[in-house]
Amino acid sequence: MPERCESMDKYISKVKEVDVAAVAGNKTLAAAMDRRAVDRCKKAIEKLGIVHTPVVGTAMDGRRLLLSGQSELTALRELGVRKMDAIEIDITDDADAKARFSLLLMSLWEKPGALCEGLLLQEALNAGTSRLELQTMLDKSASWISNRLALVTRLDGNVYELVKSGLLEPRSAQEVARLPAEVQFAFAEIAVREGLPKSAVEQLVAGYRDESCPDAVKAQILRDPRAALKRMADKRRAVKSGRSDHIKGSEPPDIIVEIIKATRQQMAALRRVLCSGMPFESGVHLETLKELRSELITLFAVVSKSISPAGISPGKNHTPETGVECSG
Numbered sequence: 001m002p003e004r005c006e007s008m009d010k011y012i013s014k015v016k017e018v019d020v021a022a023v024a025g026n027k028t029l030a031a032a033m034d035r036r037a038v039d040r041c042k043k044a045i046e047k048l049g050i051v052h053t054p055v056v057g058t059a060m061d062g063r064r065l066l067l068s069g070q071s072e073l074t075a076l077r078e079l080g081v082r083k084m085d086a087i088e089i090d091i092t093d094d095a096d097a098k099a100r101f102s103l104l105l106m107s108l109w110e111k112p113g114a115l116c117e118g119l120l121l122q123e124a125l126n127a128g129t130s131r132l133e134l135q136t137m138l139d140k141s142a143s144w145i146s147n148r149l150a151l152v153t154r155l156d157g158n159v160y161e162l163v164k165s166g167l168l169e170p171r172s173a174q175e176v177a178r179l180p181a182e183v184q185f186a187f188a189e190i191a192v193r194e195g196l197p198k199s200a201v202e203q204l205v206a207g208y209r210d211e212s213c214p215d216a217v218k219a220q221i222l223r224d225p226r227a228a229l230k231r232m233a234d235k236r237r238a239v240k241s242g243r244s245d246h247i248k249g250s251e252p253p254d255i256i257v258e259i260i261k262a263t264r265q266q267m268a269a270l271r272r273v274l275c276s277g278m279p280f281e282s283g284v285h286l287e288t289l290k291e292l293r294s295e296l297i298t299l300f301a302v303v304s305k306s307i308s309p310a311g312i313s314p315g316k317n318h319t320p321e322t323g324v325e326c327s328g
Contacts (some may be wrong), residue, residue, distance in 0.1 A: 014087045014088055014089065015053060015085050015086070015087055015088075016085070016086060016087075016088050017083055017084070017085055017086075018056060018064060018083070018084060018085075018086045018088070019082065019083060020073070020076050020077060020081055020082055020083065020084050021077075021082070022064050023054075023056055023064045023065075023066055023073060023086070024063065024064065024065050024066060025066055025070060025073060025074070026065070026066040026067065026070050029066070029068075029070035030070050030074075033070050033071055033074065034071075036139050037071045038071050038074050038075050038078070039075075040139065041071045041072050041074075041075035042075040042078065042079060045072075045075055045076065045079060045081075046079070050072060050076075050084060050085060052069060052072060053069070053085055053086060053087050054066060054068060054069025054072050054073055054084065054086045054087070055067045055068040055069060055086065055087045055089065056086045056087065056088050056089070057088075057089050057090075057091035058088050058089065058090055058091065059091060064088075065091070067089065069086075072084075113170050113171045113174055114147075114148055114151055114174050115151055115152070115155070115163070115170045115171070115173055115174040115177070116170050117148045118148035118149055118150075118151045118152040119152055121134060121145060121148050121149055121152075122149060122152050125149075131145055151174060151177050154177045154178075154181070155173060155176070155177040155184070156176075156181055156184040156185050156188075158184075158185040158188075159173055159176055159177075159184050159185055159188045160173070162188055162189075162192060167192045168188055168191070168192055169198060171198050172188075172191065172196075172197075172198045172201045173188070175198070175201045175202050175205045176188050176191070176201065176205065178205050178209060179205055179208060179209070183208075183222060186222050187204070187205075187208075187221070187222055187225075190222065190223075190225055191204075191225065194225055194226060196225060196226075200225070200229060203229060203232065204221050204225055204228060204229065204232075207221060207228070207232050208221050217231065217232075
């Protein structure tokens with residue numbers, strides 16, 4: 001057992017004191033660095049020291065290259081600090097090795113979800129910190145603070161206990177909090193029992209909150225969420241298929257037939273009236289007939305294009321003006 005401890009100590013003991021000036025900054029990290037993050041680092045360093053230890057790669061020629069902690073390094077330089085603790089990693093002098101280490105470090109960064117942020121804010125408020133102080137400390141708006149706190153107050157206490165016990169992921173609980181309070185625990189319980197991932201929880205919550213969701217589906221979401229997921233997926237595929245058909249212009253043929261039939265009946269009735277010699281008010285009817293003529297020309301072009309992909313533009317030989325035979 002002691003040998004194992006000694007081996008572990010040797011493996012994890014990577015923190016060393018290095019000269020701040022000897023560490024080359026990371027241009028990639030510097031490009032994405034936020035000035036406000038540097039200012040927050042400076043405040044934290046002045047009160048607590050280095051909270052997040054920078055990671056430095058040591059090349060074969062002795063150069064030190066920053067792999068993680070650009071905000072901390074910049075803050076230390078601006079504060080005039082000469083020495084800092086850093087985690088040193090041996091790297092080769094090629095770009096691939098440095099990139100691999102940087103990606104590994106990036107994968108370890110963990111940003112708390114909205115629920116965790118809300119819980120931390122609630123603890124700070126309970127300890128006497130004002131909302132204005134929280135805004136200043138975190139550089140966040142009042143609405144951001146309120147939204148996080150509202151998430152905590154909306155979450156059922158029993159669901160929170162599931163989060164505390166590690167049975168329910170905080171990000172899944174964040175979605176559960178969007179449900180009505182009376183169904184949160186029932187849904188959370190079955191989500192834990194079924195081992196539903198956060199993506200599935202998100203879909204089910206969105207479906208439950210949809211105003212068009214039938215009561216039967218809501219009941220299924222609480223009773224058999226996996227079956228409800230399949231049901232919702234089938235509905236999405238059906239809707240998508242219907243939209244695709246609509247985009248292609250494939251209107252149901254019975255609708256087209258009915259419209260054409262009704263149009264022909266109206267056209268026949270109008271032709272009978274116009275060819276009967278029945279007197280009409282020129283001031284009103286002439287303007288209406290001109291408008292109808294314009295609309296018929298437009299319709300003629302649309303119908304021609306539907307019949308032939310090349311389309312047939314209404315020219316002199318194709319307009320209703322070229323002679324109308326009043327027969328039949």
